[in-house]
Amino acid sequence: MSGNVIEMRSISKSFGPNRALNGIHFKLKSGEIHALLGENGAGKSTLIKVLGGIHKPDEGEILIDGKRVDIQGVQDAQSHGIGVIHQEIVLVPYLSVAENIFLGREPVTRFGFKDKKQMNSRAQQMVEQLGLNIDVNTLVGELTVAQQQLVEIVKAISFNVKILVMDEPTSSLSDEEVNHLFITMEKLKKNNVSIIYISHKFEELFRITERITVIRDGTYVGTVNTKETHPNELVSMMVGRELDNFYTRTYARQEEVVLKVENLSKENVFEDINFTVQKGEILGFSGLMGAGRSELMLSIFGADPYDQGTIYLNGEELKVKECSEAINKGIAMVPEDRKGQGLVLINSVAFNMTLAELKNLMKNKWLVSEQKRKDLIDKYVKDLRIKTASSDIEVSSLSGGNQQKVVIAKWLATQPKLLILDEPTRGVDVGAKAEIYSIINELAKEGLAIILVSSELPEIINMCDSVCVMRNGKITAQLAQSELSQENIMRYATGG
Ligand SMILES: Nc1ncnc2c1ncn2[C@@H]1O[C@H](COP(=O)(O)OP(=O)(O)OP(=O)(O)O)[C@@H](O)[C@H]1O
Ligand SMILES: [Mg+2]
Structure with a gap:
């Protein structure tokens, strides 16, 4: 044998x-x-x-x-x-x-x-x-x-x-x-x-x-x-080639505060959360699973109510009860669970990509401009190098990593002021990861405020201006870029 x-x-x-x-x-x-x-x-x-x-x-x-x-x-x-x-x-x-x-x-x-x-x-x-x-x-x-x-x-x-x-x-x-x-x-x-x-x-x-x-x-x-x-x-x-630049980052944080979160609490989920995100900043959120990071982001995005505290977007109090309002105000979120929250799997790549963006694609009050829609789809398929036979096929037939890119495209298409990314490179291969990092970097350079929730420490350390570490629903430390190391983050994440 x-x-x-x-x-x-x-x-x-x-x-x-x-x-x-x-x-x-x-x-x-x-x-x-x-x-x-x-x-x-x-x-x-x-x-x-x-x-x-x-x-x-x-x-x-x-x-x-x-x-x-x-x-x-x-x-x-x-x-x-x-x-x-x-x-x-x-x-x-x-x-x-x-x-x-x-x-x-x-x-x-x-x-x-x-x-x-x-x-x-x-x-x-x-x-x-x-x-x-x-x-x-x-x-x-x-x-x-x-x-x-x-x-x-x-x-x-x-x-x-x-x-x-x-x-x-x-x-x-x-x-x-x-x-x-x-x-x-x-x-x-x-x-x-x-x-x-x-x-x-x-x-x-x-x-x-x-x-x-x-x-x-x-x-x-x-x-x-x-x-x-x-x-x-x-x-x-x-x-088929060496990857030279894995992480691309040009730090471009501007003075202007885009998001300010004050004393935000939700019973048994997160407590007394305070932080700000400035234009051009990438703020990381690190912590062990169950630390409350994703729940906090869902609350900011209006998908989940909170009990107390205030959220300001561009200086104005943000009182959203639904994601649709958050989207209208300029917040976009790439969720952790792409299958449950990110994509309509039986629909096409094109449909999914333009789902959140229909209002800007309207020709008039009733009709979507097919040309605008097509241009937008072509742009993102190309920019994100989405591997798909055509944009009309069902999203479910794309490989896992390419589905993730469709979710990212969907939210980028809304041209947000604040972009929340929850584990954006999960299931994504090294090459596509490098592409996503370079896209995130470009967006920050253009002045977008970005929150990056990630369990991958190298990703957090190499991409963020500063990092909030969460444990048991609380922010235990906010580390500046010079303080970012795996040991430091783990110490505050575990309380050890
Ligand atoms: N049911 C299907 N119908 C049409 N095309 C499909 C189907 N399943 C897979 N494909 C295509 O076959 C190719 C290989 O996909 P596959 O899912 O095997 O990739 P993979 O290596 O598992 O990727 P990933 O790391 O993203 O999971 C892709 O181009 C994908 O779009
Ligand atoms: Mg696969």
């Missing part, structure tokens, strides 16, 4: 005229953790959807333990021992955690009824094994994105998989949750489970994987041993 549990040979797959995979090879050894790396839209998710039985390849073959197989569908893939955690969460929101885990294979009593008690206790056990603190009776729709992602993981593992595929499982997990996940992965590996791991986070790849396969534009670039490579080599394999 070759020692390969999976061998994918010359796999090709097109969606209409778009060739997503072009003769890809991939080999997974027994008991290894093998990363799949590539830019947004490179074809990673498509490749694992072929393996998981969601897409049928146009060409190529798949071997499991050296034997050719024809994977007929999702259940067929499962029967071959393949479990997939997909990039986009596919749980049913109105069912409980336990019901989701056991969907379609609920344990039954000896009379043939669903055995809810057994289901719940087994689910609870699985959840706790992963070190999670979630009640399995909770409806999935009530969980945070991170918790939902963890439930997906529990569900995939519960199938007694031989081959586990994880498509960006950590994109919204906290460090602690990532640690738990990695411990679980190591355990699975000891039990001879082989893992395909997709992530844009290099530090994770270097921590957990043995080998890395890079793909570019649907073609195979190469496979390297993690111990023998370094980030620069990976980047040039991914993008």
Whole structure:
């Protein structure tokens, strides 16, 4: 035997005229953790959807333990021992955690009824094994994105998989949750489970994987041993060139205060928040997951009421009860949860991009100017290098990172005075990240006031004029640019 549990040979797959995979090879050894790396839209998710039985390849073959197989569908893939955690969460929101885990294979009593008690206790056990603190009776729709992602993981593992595929499982997990996940992965590996791991986070790849396969534009670039490579080599394999300027920043803070937040409080969520953002400034918000950053931003944006305090925009008191009013006043926000809050997935790229901006695109009182709309869309597709076959296709068919760029475009199109970015580069590849940083920098240079909420410390440190660190709903420090370091931020974020 070759020692390969999976061998994918010359796999090709097109969606209409778009060739997503072009003769890809991939080999997974027994008991290894093998990363799949590539830019947004490179074809990673498509490749694992072929393996998981969601897409049928146009060409190529798949071997499991050296034997050719024809994977007929999702259940067929499962029967071959393949479990997939997909990039986009596919749980049913109105069912409980336990019901989701056991969907379609609920344990039954000896009379043939669903055995809810057994289901719940087994689910609870699985959840706790992963070190999670979630009640399995909770409806999935009530969980945070991170918790939902963890439930997906529990569900995939519960199938007694031989081959586990994880498509960006950590994109919204906290460090602690990532640690738990990695411990679980190591355990699975000891039990001879082989893992395909997709992530844009290099530090994770270097921590957990043995080998890395890079793909570019649907073609195979190469496979390297993690111990023998370094980030620069990976980047040039991914993008086909070296990236010289990763962070671009010209500091251009002006005197004029755009946003002033005074004594803002919301019971049990955030307390006594005070800060200002000036024209041309990028103000960072750092903190651990659950520190209250996103909730605070949603309140400023009018999406969530606060109890006390005052917000001023350009010196005028801002009293908005709805996002639409905030948008009219000149606030734009790229939310954390792009699927829930940012995009209408079944609509086109074009529709989504101009959704927030219809009023400025009107030809008259009733009609949208198609020309203006088209120009705007073309501009952003080009500026943000959004990889899409046309702007008329459904947003849901774009790769994850490109969906994120559509959300950013949507809000830039409103020409805001204040732009709030909540984890804007989550799930975005290195090349596109560099592009987004350079766009943010340009916007600041033009005088936009920007709030950047991010869990990525290097991003915060390299992009911000100053940073508010939050812990348990309070700002524990506001650090000037000269005081920004990972240690300093972590100290105030953890209280240690
Ligand atoms: N269902 C679909 N219909 C049409 N095109 C699709 C579909 N799924 C994927 N594509 C296209 O195939 C290409 C590869 O997308 P894929 O999702 O595999 O990228 P990816 O490497 O996973 O990217 P990311 O890092 O952003 O998740 C993209 O051009 C994408 O738009
Ligand atoms: Mg993907």
